[in-house]
Amino acid sequence: METTVRNRTVGWWWWWRLIAASALALMAVRVEGQQSYVDNHQLDCYNHFNSTDGNVCNGVDSTCPSYLTFRSQPPYNTPTSIGYLLNSQPSQIAEANNVSDVDTFPNNSLILIPINCSCSSSFYQHNASYVLKIQSETYFSLANNTYQGLTTCQALMSQNGYGDRNLLVGNQILVPLRCACPTLNQTRSAYNFLLTYLVTWKDDIPSIADRFRVDPQAIWNANRLSSSDIIFPFTPLLIPLHSQPSAAQLSSPAPPPLASAPPPQSHSSSSKSSNNKWVFVGVGIGSALLLLLLALSAFLFCTRRRHKPKQQHMQKPKAASPLPSPPPPKLLLLPQEEKEEEEEEDFRGTKSVSHGVRHAIESISVYNYSDLQMATDSFSETNKIRGSVYKGVFMGDAAAVKMMKGDVSSEINILKRINHSNIIRLSGFCVHGGNTYLVYEYAENGSVGDWLQPTKCHHLSWKHRVQIAHDVADALNYLHHFTNPPHIHKNLNTSNILLDGSFRAKVSNFGLARTLEVEDDKQEEDDGPNFQLTRHVVGTHGYMAPEYIENGVITPKLDVFAFGVVILELLSGREATTTRRGGEGQQELPLSESITEVLQGDNVRDKLKAFIDPSLKDEYPLDLAFSLAQLAKRCVDRHMNSRPAISEVYITLSKILSSSLDWDPSDELERSHGIGRSQPNA
Ligand SMILES: *[C@@H]1O[C@H](CO)[C@@H](O)[C@H](O)[C@H]1NC(C)=O
Numbered sequence: 001m002e003t004t005v006r007n008r009t010v011g012w013w014w015w016w017r018l019i020a021a022s023a024l025a026l027m028a029v030r031v032e033g034q035q036s037y038v039d040n041h042q043l044d045c046y047n048h049f050n051s052t053d054g055n056v057c058n059g060v061d062s063t064c065p066s067y068l069t070f071r072s073q074p075p076y077n078t079p080t081s082i083g084y085l086l087n088s089q090p091s092q093i094a095e096a097n098n099v100s101d102v103d104t105f106p107n108n109s110l111i112l113i114p115i116n117c118s119c120s121s122s123f124y125q126h127n128a129s130y131v132l133k134i135q136s137e138t139y140f141s142l143a144n145n146t147y148q149g150l151t152t153c154q155a156l157m158s159q160n161g162y163g164d165r166n167l168l169v170g171n172q173i174l175v176p177l178r179c180a181c182p183t184l185n186q187t188r189s190a191y192n193f194l195l196t197y198l199v200t201w202k203d204d205i206p207s208i209a210d211r212f213r214v215d216p217q218a219i220w221n222a223n224r225l226s227s228s229d230i231i232f233p234f235t236p237l238l239i240p241l242h243s244q245p246s247a248a249q250l251s252s253p254a255p256p257p258l259a260s261a262p263p264p265q266s267h268s269s270s271s272k273s274s275n276n277k278w279v280f281v282g283v284g285i286g287s288a289l290l291l292l293l294l295a296l297s298a299f300l301f302c303t304r305r306r307h308k309p310k311q312q313h314m315q316k317p318k319a320a321s322p323l324p325s326p327p328p329p330k331l332l333l334l335p336q337e338e339k340e341e342e343e344e345e346d347f348r349g350t351k352s353v354s355h356g357v358r359h360a361i362e363s364i365s366v367y368n369y370s371d372l373q374m375a376t377d378s379f380s381e382t383n384k385i386r387g388s389v390y391k392g393v394f395m396g397d398a399a400a401v402k403m404m405k406g407d408v409s410s411e412i413n414i415l416k417r418i419n420h421s422n423i424i425r426l427s428g429f430c431v432h433g434g435n436t437y438l439v440y441e442y443a444e445n446g447s448v449g450d451w452l453q454p455t456k457c458h459h460l461s462w463k464h465r466v467q468i469a470h471d472v473a474d475a476l477n478y479l480h481h482f483t484n485p486p487h488i489h490k491n492l493n494t495s496n497i498l499l500d501g502s503f504r505a506k507v508s509n510f511g512l513a514r515t516l517e518v519e520d521d522k523q524e525e526d527d528g529p530n531f532q533l534t535r536h537v538v539g540t541h542g543y544m545a546p547e548y549i550e551n552g553v554i555t556p557k558l559d560v561f562a563f564g565v566v567i568l569e570l571l572s573g574r575e576a577t578t579t580r581r582g583g584e585g586q587q588e589l590p591l592s593e594s595i596t597e598v599l600q601g602d603n604v605r606d607k608l609k610a611f612i613d614p615s616l617k618d619e620y621p622l623d624l625a626f627s628l629a630q631l632a633k634r635c636v637d638r639h640m641n642s643r644p645a646i647s648e649v650y651i652t653l654s655k656i657l658s659s660s661l662d663w664d665p666s667d668e669l670e671r672s673h674g675i676g677r678s679q680p681n682a
């Protein structure tokens with residue numbers, strides 16, 4: 001009697017332990033995956049995510065042989081050129097792909113790249129190095145286009161000293177290629193290698209698993225994915241492999257049955273075969289207990305899977321559906337793309353939206369008036385910045401709170417759609433007692449206008465000035481060419497250009513800004529879409545273009561003119577207009593008219609030197625100052641059609657900026673001789 005009871009107790013105990021242990025094993029396999037998938041966070045270059053910095057060093061070995069994949073694209077279509085790009089041995093690439101060293105791969109074929117993967121600080125990576133070749137290369141283009149997603153812009157930025165806007169041709173970039181070494185759990189399941197696969201259109205995990213002859217569950221686990229998650233083209237996916245991959249696995253397309261069969265059947269068959277694999281692996285290891293645990297967990301997988309047929313069914317069309325529209329080349333987020341992505345959101349669920357864009361949409365908050373009072377110490381005098389602008393502290397972060405009368409919804413509507421690092425960010429607003437309070441990011445260093453005051457004891461250096469001009473051109477270029485509809489600021493001046501803690505410019509005050517849509521009720525449209533007329537001419541004296549003052553013509557060239565005046569102020573330290581006492585009383589002299597005289601006739605060099613801000617002393621490169629003055633002169637041309645487009649201005653400024661950053665004051669004597677004899681920009 002007693003024995004039976006005890007036996008039964010033992011039995012229960014044993015079963016309880018078995019169930020608990022298998023539940024644990026199940027959790028370990030399902031939840032404690034090995035690395036986190038980038039999940040399209042690699043598009044959001046300005047934000048870090050755990051997954052974008054790299055694969056964490058959690059494997060058994062700190063160094064291991066591993067494999068990358070790469071799709072041949074001229075000029076990277078031979079073992080030698082690919083080996084050079086990815087820092088791998090050409091002979092090993094040739095051998096792994098069963099070709100000779102000098103063979104050329106067909107376009108877009110998937111190449112296997114053997115590498116050694118090792119743990120650097122906290123991430124598994126394979127270091128390659130790349131020397132920038134053209135000016136338009138960015139961390140994003142390098143990560144996504146040149147390296148096809150084998151690294152991320154975030155990892156590039158964190159491992160290279162150059163700022164993302166200061167990349168120059170000739171810079172050597174350390175490229176950490178993502179790889180990984182198997183974890184203990186993977187080696188226990190006889191997965192000995194991890195291959196970094198580049199996801200492309202129409203891929204899904206079951207078909208990738210089939211191609212590499214592994215269990216799809218192992219891939220889901222290796223990337224901390226679940227079967228309902230979506231994978232995106234141009235992202236890296238870790239594939240655990242039992243043995244060295246062969247070229248045949250890469251070149252063969254996914255077998256037709258899987259690709260064409262309706263998802264439910266193919267899934268159930270693949271999960272059945274995968275269950276068999278789990279059992280087989282268990283036997284191979286030779287532990288009876290493990291066999292039981294695995295069999296049981298496989299059984300549990302099975303039942304769990306059957307409970308989720310709907311999700312599985314949906315996964316395939318999702319993975320095969322088009323990507324969210326690509327982010328723009330200069331790491332900017334464009335409003336027109338917000339629209340497309342929002343439209344697709346319903347179809348593919350929230351996961352598909354580019355995270356940066358969503359952040360921009362959601363980040364406008366509506367504040368309570370009491371929040372503002374608390375943040376600004378009840379709008380105290382000590383918190384006053386100037387006029388109706390106050391400094392506020394919201395949860396430890398400084399912000400500028402600007403009180404405005406009446407309806408400012410147009411400024412809110414413009415700023416909430418805009419996301420550019422050189423345009424002041426609107427973080428929220430509050431409507432109270434007939435006033436609107438706008439809460440902006442805080443610009444610690446005030447306005448450019450303040451810094452150009454002759455009474456100021458600290459002065460902006462040449463490099464700061466060129467950087468500011470470049471930043472503003474970047475912002476205007478974005479407004480004119482990369483927003484949809486295009487925007488015109490209409491009130492650019494040095495008091496609207498704010499400086500953050502590192503003297504990077506932020507264009508502010510969008511109160512007069514307007515979109516360049518054709519609004520039937522207000523505009524007399526007579527000259528195509530990029531043209532508007534107004535009878536209500538408002539702006540800042542000295543910055544308004546002649547055609548606007550005289551005829552109310554509104555085009556993007558308005559901003560180009562004002563920008564020309566800003567450059568002249570940065571060059572000369574003078575105000576946009578100066579009043580001169582002449583013979584017949586006071587005379588107003590716009591700065592925009594003075595530059596022509598400086599750059600004309602003889603002795604340009606001396607006249608230019610006299611024009612330039614005396615507070616710069618001799619600490620500026622005269623040839624670059626000359627180029628900048630010439631650019632400004634073209635921007636303030638009386639005829640709007642003779643002014644360059646801001647995109648051209650921006651390119652010219654990029655060149656002046658990169659030369660300025662290289663400039664060393666001691667070079668000055670030799671360099672400046674060129675002027676007068678040969679005109680650098682002509
Ligand atoms: C590996 O599996 C064991 C149980 O088999 C579990 O205790 C451990 O946490 C797992 N480790 C990882 C990194 O998944």
Ligand SMILES: *[C@@H]1O[C@H](CO)[C@@H](O)[C@H](O)[C@H]1NC(C)=O
Binds near residue numbers: 050
């Ligand atoms: C991401 O990183 C943070 C800080 O390093 C850590 O606390 C968090 O647990 C990590 N998340 C994941 C999912 O690993």
Ligand SMILES: *[C@@H]1O[C@H](CO)[C@@H](O)[C@H](O)[C@H]1NC(C)=O
Binds near residue numbers: 248
């Ligand atoms: C390599 O290619 C040759 C023909 O080019 C072929 O005969 C051979 O079987 C291939 N080897 C492997 C391992 O695929």
Ligand SMILES: *[C@@H]1O[C@H](CO)[C@@H](O)[C@H](O)[C@H]1NC(C)=O
Binds near residue numbers: 074106107
């Ligand atoms: C490969 O692509 C390049 C351009 O990307 C093209 O010029 C070339 O003709 C293509 N070669 C083949 C064989 O398709």
Ligand SMILES: *[C@@H]1O[C@H](CO)[C@@H](O)[C@H](O)[C@H]1NC(C)=O
Binds near residue numbers: 088
């Ligand atoms: C990895 O390192 C070993 C030893 O340093 C070397 O023999 C091997 O060629 C390397 N493999 C690759 C793919 O570079």
Ligand SMILES: *[C@@H]1O[C@H](CO)[C@@H](O)[C@H](O)[C@H]1NC(C)=O
Binds near residue numbers: 118120121127159174
């Ligand atoms: C790769 O680069 C990182 C960062 O410079 C460095 O710490 C690490 O040692 C390098 N790894 C190898 C294997 O050279």
Ligand SMILES: *[C@@H]1O[C@H](CO)[C@@H](O)[C@H](O)[C@H]1NC(C)=O
Binds near residue numbers: 328
């Ligand atoms: C990322 O790279 C792929 C090719 O590797 C290209 O087709 C795609 O357009 C790129 N995305 C962006 C945003 O440039």
